[in-house]
Amino acid sequence: MSLGIYIQVPFCQTKCTYCNFHTGVVSRDRYLPYANAVCREIAGVAEAQQLSADTIYFGGGTPSLLDPAALAKILDALRANYSFETPEITLEADPETITPEKAKSWLAAGFNRISLGVQSFSDRELQATGRMHRRADVGRATEILRAAGFDNISMDLITGLPHQTRDSWEQSVSELLDLRPEHISIYMLEVDEGSHLGKESLAGGTRYSAPAIPPDDTQAEFYDSACSHLAAAGYDHYEISNWALPGRRSRHNLKYWQRAPYLGLGAGAHSFDGTTRWANVHDSAKYVAMIEQGITPREQIEPVTPEQALEEEFFLGLRQLDGIDLARIERDYSSLDANGARARFAAIQRQVESLQAQNLLDREGERLRLSPKHLTISSSILAELLT
Numbered sequence: 001m002s003l004g005i006y007i008q009v010p011f012c013q014t015k016c017t018y019c020n021f022h023t024g025v026v027s028r029d030r031y032l033p034y035a036n037a038v039c040r041e042i043a044g045v046a047e048a049q050q051l052s053a054d055t056i057y058f059g060g061g062t063p064s065l066l067d068p069a070a071l072a073k074i075l076d077a078l079r080a081n082y083s084f085e086t087p088e089i090t091l092e093a094d095p096e097t098i099t100p101e102k103a104k105s106w107l108a109a110g111f112n113r114i115s116l117g118v119q120s121f122s123d124r125e126l127q128a129t130g131r132m133h134r135r136a137d138v139g140r141a142t143e144i145l146r147a148a149g150f151d152n153i154s155m156d157l158i159t160g161l162p163h164q165t166r167d168s169w170e171q172s173v174s175e176l177l178d179l180r181p182e183h184i185s186i187y188m189l190e191v192d193e194g195s196h197l198g199k200e201s202l203a204g205g206t207r208y209s210a211p212a213i214p215p216d217d218t219q220a221e222f223y224d225s226a227c228s229h230l231a232a233a234g235y236d237h238y239e240i241s242n243w244a245l246p247g248r249r250s251r252h253n254l255k256y257w258q259r260a261p262y263l264g265l266g267a268g269a270h271s272f273d274g275t276t277r278w279a280n281v282h283d284s285a286k287y288v289a290m291i292e293q294g295i296t297p298r299e300q301i302e303p304v305t306p307e308q309a310l311e312e313e314f315f316l317g318l319r320q321l322d323g324i325d326l327a328r329i330e331r332d333y334s335s336l337d338a339n340g341a342r343a344r345f346a347a348i349q350r351q352v353e354s355l356q357a358q359n360l361l362d363r364e365g366e367r368l369r370l371s372p373k374h375l376t377i378s379s380s381i382l383a384e385l386l387t
């Protein structure tokens with residue numbers, strides 16, 4: 001199976017209040033040394049010589065902050081070390097960072113998909129969460145990208161932002177659909193304890209508007225409402241948080257849910273080769289220093305046991321609305337009895353039956369899916385499945 005390549009760019013202009021990613025606001029002087037380190041890591045990964053890849057995804061952070069020449073240099077380094085088959089090449093971009101010159105440079109460098117971090121069309125919500133862009137920037141950025149020639153744009157929204165109301169949510173979904181992106185992601189806000197919002201939720205206070213976060217059941221209503229609007233507009237709901245126009249599913253992200261191999265490069269990037277998962281050091285300065293000294297930045301190297309792999313088949317695979325093929329999974333894991341995988345499979349099957357009886361999972365023959373009516377509680381269903 002062809003490899004997916006992920007390039008992590010861990011720099012942002014500000015820290016959004018809900019974010020607890022390993023990203024930093026650093027001097028622009030650090031961007032180029034970082035890009036050079038990523039190029040050196042690419043060249044130094046021995047496996048690169050034998051592999052072909054078909055997706056590249058620049059995520060972050062805010063990769064669109066980097067100079068287009070630095071992004072192009074990283075793509076050139078990848079092309080020099082891998083063979084590519086009609087690759088999908090995605091760049092995450094924040095709306096306010098987009099200029100006509102950058103858009104043209106990105107296209108010329110080979111990017112053919114842009115993932116635009118929209119989050120909301122309400123200026124009040126954007127301001128409260130510390131985003132740098134405003135509603136008007138999204139339309140302007142889309143016009144620039146379309147004029148440059150991009151015909152594959154993804155946009156995302158978040159349900160549950162502070163100050164979000166039913167009306168403001170409906171307005172955001174409506175404005176998003178007016179722009180007709182090829183792909184849409186809708187995430188439900190997760191308040192991580194380490195984020196500004198998370199800390200305020202625990203300790204109290206109003207600086208980050210934690211008391212203005214809509215309750216969980218309201219967020220679930222927003223999600224369900226978006227599902228209806230997107231279906232009516234012709235979008236295929238193919239993963240819990242993702243919709244696409246025909247033929248525009250994210251080829252890169254599908255690899256994560258289908259347990260395909262992917263190689264992460266850059267600080268904090270994660271990788272999976274089919275049997276082992278690992279991550280690079282998170283600290284970007286340490287990452288650059290290690291690469292410059294010829295030291296591998298890989299850490300947290302963990303072989304995946306057959307039982308863990310089996311569990312991943314369920315909790316990753318069931319995120320896809322097409323579901324999973326139980327017969328294929330049983331076939332793949334039946335020879336691994338010595339490692340307990342068969343016993344684990346039997347236990348999971350008992351849970352499947354119990355969840356089917358509660359109408360939380362749907363089964364047609366050997367195909368198992370999450371019930372479309374209960375996607376807002378998918379995390380609890382998957383947790384119950386694997387108890």
Ligand code: SF4
Binds near residue numbers: 015
């Ligand atoms: S949400 Fe995105 S843009 Fe905001 S701080 Fe986190 S990584 Fe940066």
